[in-house]
Amino acid sequence: MFDKQVLDQLALSEVEYGMIVERLGREPNHLELGLFGSLWSEHCGYKHSKPLLKMFMSDNPRLLVNPGDENAGVVDIGEGLAIVFKVESHNHPSAIEPYEGAATGVGGIVRDIFAMGARPIALLNSLRFGSIDKPHNRYLFDGVVSGISGYGNCIGIPNVGGEVVFAESYTGNPLVNAMCIGILRQEDMTRATTGGEGNLLVLVGSGTGRDGIHGASGLASRTFDDDRELRPTVQVGNPFLEKVLIEACLEAAASGRLVGLQDLGAAGLTSAAVECAANGNSGIQLDIDKVPRRDTGMEPYEVMLSETQERMLLTVSSENLDFIRAIFDKWDVECSVIGKTTNTLRTEIFEDGVLKGDLPVDILTDPPLYVIDSIRPSYLDELHSFDWDTIDIPSEGPTETLLKILRSPNISSKHPVFRQYDHQVQTNTVIAPGNDASLIRIKGTTKGLAASTDGNGRLCYLNPYIGGIIAVAEACRNVSCTGANPIALTNCLNFGNPEKPEVYYQLENCVRGMAHASEAFESPVISGNVSLYNETRDQAIYPTPVIGAVGLTENVGKNCDIGFKNEGDVVFLLGAESFQEPVSTLSGSEYLEVIHGKVAGNPTIDLEMEIKVQKACRSLIGANLLNSAHDCSDGGLAVALAESCISGGLGLKASLPDVERWDVALFGERQSRIIVSFSPEHLERFDLICSENNVPSIQIGMVEARSFTIEGLVDLDVSKASDTWHNALEVVDLSY
Amino acid sequence: MKFGVVVFPGTWSDKDCFYVIDQVLHQPVEYIWHKDTDLTGFDCIILPGGFSYGDYLRCGAIARFSPVMKSVEAFANAGGLVYGICNGFQILCESGLLPGVLIRNDHLQFRCEWTSLRIENSDSPFTSKAEAGQVISVPISHGEGNYFADSATLDEIEKNNQVIFRYSSPEGCIDRENNPNGSLNNIAGITNREGNVLGMMPHPERCCDPLLGSTDGEVIFRSISDTLLKLTS
Numbered sequence: 001m002f003d004k005q006v007l008d009q010l011a012l013s014e015v016e017y018g019m020i021v022e023r024l025g026r027e028p029n030h031l032e033l034g035l036f037g038s039l040w041s042e043h044c045g046y047k048h049s050k051p052l053l054k055m056f057m058s059d060n061p062r063l064l065v066n067p068g069d070e071n072a073g074v075v076d077i078g079e080g081l082a083i084v085f086k087v088e089s090h091n092h093p094s095a096i097e098p099y100e101g102a103a104t105g106v107g108g109i110v111r112d113i114f115a116m117g118a119r120p121i122a123l124l125n126s127l128r129f130g131s132i133d134k135p136h137n138r139y140l141f142d143g144v145v146s147g148i149s150g151y152g153n154c155i156g157i158p159n160v161g162g163e164v165v166f167a168e169s170y171t172g173n174p175l176v177n178a179m180c181i182g183i184l185r186q187e188d189m190t191r192a193t194t195g196g197e198g199n200l201l202v203l204v205g206s207g208t209g210r211d212g213i214h215g216a217s218g219l220a221s222r223t224f225d226d227d228r229e230l231r232p233t234v235q236v237g238n239p240f241l242e243k244v245l246i247e248a249c250l251e252a253a254a255s256g257r258l259v260g261l262q263d264l265g266a267a268g269l270t271s272a273a274v275e276c277a278a279n280g281n282s283g284i285q286l287d288i289d290k291v292p293r294r295d296t297g298m299e300p301y302e303v304m305l306s307e308t309q310e311r312m313l314l315t316v317s318s319e320n321l322d323f324i325r326a327i328f329d330k331w332d333v334e335c336s337v338i339g340k341t342t343n344t345l346r347t348e349i350f351e352d353g354v355l356k357g358d359l360p361v362d363i364l365t366d367p368p369l370y371v372i373d374s375i376r377p378s379y380l381d382e383l384h385s386f387d388w389d390t391i392d393i394p395s396e397g398p399t400e401t402l403l404k405i406l407r408s409p410n411i412s413s414k415h416p417v418f419r420q421y422d423h424q425v426q427t428n429t430v431i432a433p434g435n436d437a438s439l440i441r442i443k444g445t446t447k448g449l450a451a452s453t454d455g456n457g458r459l460c461y462l463n464p465y466i467g468g469i470i471a472v473a474e475a476c477r478n479v480s481c482t483g484a485n486p487i488a489l490t491n492c493l494n495f496g497n498p499e500k501p502e503v504y505y506q507l508e509n510c511v512r513g514m515a516h517a518s519e520a521f522e523s524p525v526i527s528g529n530v531s532l533y534n535e536t537r538d539q540a541i542y543p544t545p546v547i548g549a550v551g552l553t554e555n556v557g558k559n560c561d562i563g564f565k566n567e568g569d570v571v572f573l574l575g576a577e578s579f580q581e582p583v584s585t586l587s588g589s590e591y592l593e594v595i596h597g598k599v600a601g602n603p604t605i606d607l608e609m610e611i612k613v614q615k616a617c618r619s620l621i622g623a624n625l626l627n628s629a630h631d632c633s634d635g636g637l638a639v640a641l642a643e644s645c646i647s648g649g650l651g652l653k654a655s656l657p658d659v660e661r662w663d664v665a666l667f668g669e670r671q672s673r674i675i676v677s678f679s680p681e682h683l684e685r686f687d688l689i690c691s692e693n694n695v696p697s698i699q700i701g702m703v704e705a706r707s708f709t710i711e712g713l714v715d716l717d718v719s720k721a722s723d724t725w726h727n728a729l730e731v732v733d734l735s736y
Numbered sequence: 737m738k739f740g741v742v743v744f745p746g747t748w749s750d751k752d753c754f755y756v757i758d759q760v761l762h763q764p765v766e767y768i769w770h771k772d773t774d775l776t777g778f779d780c781i782i783l784p785g786g787f788s789y790g791d792y793l794r795c796g797a798i799a800r801f802s803p804v805m806k807s808v809e810a811f812a813n814a815g816g817l818v819y820g821i822c823n824g825f826q827i828l829c830e831s832g833l834l835p836g837v838l839i840r841n842d843h844l845q846f847r848c849e850w851t852s853l854r855i856e857n858s859d860s861p862f863t864s865k866a867e868a869g870q871v872i873s874v875p876i877s878h879g880e881g882n883y884f885a886d887s888a889t890l891d892e893i894e895k896n897n898q899v900i901f902r903y904s905s906p907e908g909c910i911d912r913e914n915n916p917n918g919s920l921n922n923i924a925g926i927t928n929r930e931g932n933v934l935g936m937m938p939h940p941e942r943c944c945d946p947l948l949g950s951t952d953g954e955v956i957f958r959s960i961s962d963t964l965l966k967l968t969s
Contacts, residue, residue: 146845149845149846150846153787153846153848153877153879154746154787154790154791155748156748156749156786156787238790239787239790240745240746240787240789240790240791240792241790243745243746243748243787243790244745244746331745332745418848419847419848419849420845420846420847420848421846421848422846422848422877423848424848424875424877424939424942424948425748425749425752425785425877425942426748426751426752427752427755427941427942427945427948428948429948430947430948441947443755556947557947
């Protein structure tokens with residue numbers, strides 16, 4: 001029997017150890033236990049999340065490969081092309097070592113994508129930190145952004161978008177979620193499989209070192225308090241090797257001579273090899289001494305569990321070995337046969353001919369699954385019954401209030417971040433970061449892909465089910481604002497410790513909300529990642545599902561960004577028939593937190609209206625009527641209007657008649673609203689398309705030269721609003 | 737006329753440059769692997785952007801030892817047109833085909849953003865179809881684009897009109913405010929003394945398509961093909 005300390009290091013419970021002994025019919029040795037620790041971790045085995053993930057629909061005519069069968073689902077986009085995409089977290093490594101944590105997060109998600117034979121064409125990332133005015137949070141923020149910049153820019157994939165959010169709950173536990181989109185010709189698709197018995201296992205890329213051992217089990221699957229001891233478990237990235245690995249692997253995939261291709265991510269060689277064996281319904285025999293090392297004296301245990309980056313596992317038939325080897329030689333990438341596939345259905349690990357570990361593949365890949373009896377957190381009732389009468393209308397007036405919100409780190413321009421990322425390489429970026437979603441063209445076709453990542457921890461905290469729906473709705477709305485139709489989703493579930501019934505309640509209900517919205521939008525969830533145990537000193541983060549939505553447009557030339565284009569264009573609000581909204585639309589708003597220091601209320605959404613509004617927006621863009629479209633979300637109507645002014649370098653003359661409370665009208669965050677602008681000559685066709693879609697709309701005003709005015713409320717020079725909004729993130733006072 | 741686009745391990749603007757020559761200029765173009773040494777039949781060699789050899793040690797410092805570079809040097813010495821963009825500029829400086837060096841941006845960050853470039857010299861084979869003083873909008877994407885040279889070298893390249901592009905305001909004003917990386921004299925691109933080797937940090941291949949927001953980069957590629965046409969006709 002192993003002592004508790006060893007089991008803790010592997011994040012296995014004593015009950016789970018008992019299960020292993022019972023199913024094996026013997027005690028595992030140290031190496032074998034290490035394999036179980038990795039594959040039965042939350043990170044690889046999805047012990048707490050798998051039963052919930054079954055709620056996501058995976059039935060859609062566009063799906064060429066079902067999610068779950070592979071690293072990611074594969075989506076048909078016509079003309080023989082398909083896309084794959086996925087978002088993945090690197091939260092815990094980034095908390096410990098922000099630069100390398102974030103850098104290797106990018107590297108990992110990119111390998112997931114080219115493992116399927118797809119060329120990576122876009123990166124996005126969703127980042128969350130504690131308050132930016134605390135020095136340690138600033139350090140994490142700067143380190144993470146530099147890490148993404150340092151790794152991503154080197155590998156030639158445009159970083160086209162994402163989000164950066166600050167909230168106290170992420171102090172000490174930042175969220176770093178990276179997303180990658182890849183495109184492939186359908187016949188070039190590769191799979192993570194051994195293809196049955198009689199093939200060779202070939203390891204390519206970096207020499208294996210001692211870095212990242214226990215990353216999956218120790219780092220990603222439990223909470224931690226003292227991070228110093230864990231620093232060696234964070235891997236160090238080599239983006240140059242990743243870049244040549246991409247080219248060499250894609251050349252190999254396109255040759256049609258690969259049986260299988262799999263990345264080495266969490267749990268390294270262990271998970272790559274065992275997953276391929278499970279998918280190929282075969283056994284594997286690994287000669288661990290054949291694995292090239294960059295460190296001496298490594299034990300088989302260390303080689304199997306190392307998370308050294310920039311490695312891929314290929315399955316090749318012996319007659320194709322020389323051909324494949326020549327490709328890697330050309331790119332100067334190391335390429336070694338390290339084993340073969342067998343018919344035993346076992347994972348056999350040899351060192352110098354001596355059998356060191358021998359485990360059935362099916363037991364390794366069948367971790368126990370847990371369904372926790374959830375308990376509705378008690379804080380919900382209190383926040384839902386919030387007394388809105390306690391919220392006074394700010395005495396400083398609407399213009400000053402707006403400036404304060406434009407200056408808040410969540411609302412202010414993220415240009416200081418995005419300009420550190422190459423967002424143009426590959427020359428496809430039609431709509432750049434800083435808009436609702438980004439849009440890239442697909443060369444050789446008229447198609448375009450729009451992409452957005454979105455999450456709202458505050459709303460999910462206030463109402464996990466509705467928050468889950470809103471996360472999907474907002475991501476899709478962002479995509480629809482470019483003119484593209486959201487066709488598929490990916491997600492990353494960032495939550496606290498799921499063994500706590502209140503946290504499990506949040507997880508369960510967010511997933512339920514997301515699944516419901518995914519069905520309503522007919523956008524399947526094609527991939528995902530789960531990051532649990534996001535807690536520091538017993539305090540869980542906001543429940544934060546991050547949604548990546550990808551949309552398809554058949555005519556990329558017909559698109560919209562958020563900026564106003566011409567003086568004299570009329571500005572309308574889609575999805576509203578008046579400016580009077582209930583005070584409860586301040587629930588979870590930026591205004592409520594920034595101005596009143598409160599996170600309270602109960603958010604709502606009318607999903608049916610949401611879908612109609614998005615469809616109307618896409619139809620209007622498709623009919624070439626619109627000059628701009630901007631999702632009205634964080635910060636409310638006034639902030640969205642200011643952003644359209646700033647982005648277009650133009651002003652607006654608006655009036656919002658008949659409103660009772662100006663703070664609700666300007667800063668309420670009711671969902672399902674889009675601000676559009678167009679030439680007045682299109683008014684009739686605009687009305688027609690709105691009424692065809694049964695969507696209400698109301699005129700806000702007209703684009704003008706320099707000032708942003710809302711009659712009787714706001715009077716602001718656009719250049720002043722622009723300076724405030726642009727400079728806020730850079731001039732944050734650091735009280736070191 | 738035939739263009740060659742050199743591919744080092746870690747290069748990533750190769751396909752972008754290829755696309756412009758092929759789909760915008762409609763001229764013959766081929767990739768040249770960095771281990772190849774035969775440049776027969778090529779009229780213009782492009783060294784594209786990227787992170788050759790990861791920019792390890794120093795940007796361009798390892799790539800200059802790639803087998804192809806000896807041939808590029810001979811090609812340049814024979815008067816052939818050599819055009820380095822971004823990492824290509826860094827490699828040309830490292831290999832001594834262009835004077836000066838590119839050091840870390842003065843603010844120490846990577847920058848990807850649009851810049852305005854004033855064309856200083858339209859007598860060059862790379863700008864013959866532009867007007868001197870014309871301002872074009874071209875994006876940069878680099879962490880080490882800060883042009884530096886000792887004062888004697890700087891005087892010389894200024895005196896010989898080797899400065900082809902300077903960072904400027906959209907109106908053409910050359911000042912500190914419109915210098916994105918700290919380059920001496922706002923230098924964005926220079927030629928060698930003979931004028932047949934150009935290096936520039938900005939990426940004109942990224943703005944040759946109205947869908948991407950600008951076609952200002954085309955004037956450089958069209959100048960090259962125009963020059964080659966005159967040479968070969």
